[in-house]
Amino acid sequence: LRRIERDLHDGAQARLVNLAMGLGLAKEKVLEDPDAAAAMVEEAHGEVKLALQELRDLARGIHPAVLTDRGLDAALSSVASRCTVPVKVTVDLPERPAAAIEGIAYFTVSELLQNVSKHSGARSASVDVWRTKTRLLIQVWDDGGGGASLDGGTGMKGLAERLDAVDGLFVLESPAGGPTTVTAELPWRDRSGARG
Incomplete structure (x- = not known):
């Protein structure tokens, strides 16, 4: 149940919040710039379709279709393409991790890029994913104003708790004035379930 709650928060709910904001902007532009509206x-119509697909996937108890079908690189590139700032994605994994680890990595990056869009004031961001022998590492960086904290809101704190629950690690560096760097570590498990 908690996994479903987290997946809803990090996936469809976040997409619907962005959709509502986008439609609000379109409403304001209807008279002054009908083409832009x-x-x-x-x-927004495309975003609704994606949110519906995410909800269907969740209802079936699976990861987002792009993650299941094409892996972390394609899934994170898809998430990054919807961010309000340009995001460079680099995934250097010689093989796919276990589905559970891949899902946690996906939802972690999704939440972090939502935070970049909503709160950072950034002009650019990057996502880097790689592995060591025993760990999957994720680093999300943005050139925004910094000042992010584990104490402000539930998003960052929830991510830290989620990673801690699977023997992971969450490190937030966000001095006032920026930049912000989040490093997340997960235990490496391959598709067979073997640890690195």
Whole structure:
């Protein structure tokens, strides 16, 4: 049940919040710039379709289709393409991790990029994913104003707790004035379940 709650928060709920914000902006532009408003509504229509697909996937108890079908690189690139700032994604994994680890990595990056979009004031961001012998490492960086904290809101704290529950690690560096760097570590398990 808690996994479903987390997946809803990190996936469809976050997408729907962005959708509501986008539609609000489109509403404001209807009279002054109808073409821009129409483009925003068209983009929102696509976001609704993606949210519906995520909800269907969740209802079936599986990961997002792009993650299941194409892996972490494609899934994170898809998430990054929806961020409000340009995001460079680099995934250097010689093989796919276990589905559970891959899912946690996906939802961690999704939440962090939502925070970049909503709170950072950044102009650019990056996501790097790689593995050591025993760990999957994720680093999300943005050039925003910094000041993020584990004490402000539930998002960052929830991520730290989620990673801790699977023997992971969450390190937030966000001095006032920026930049912000989040490093997340997960235990490496391959598709057969073997540890690194």
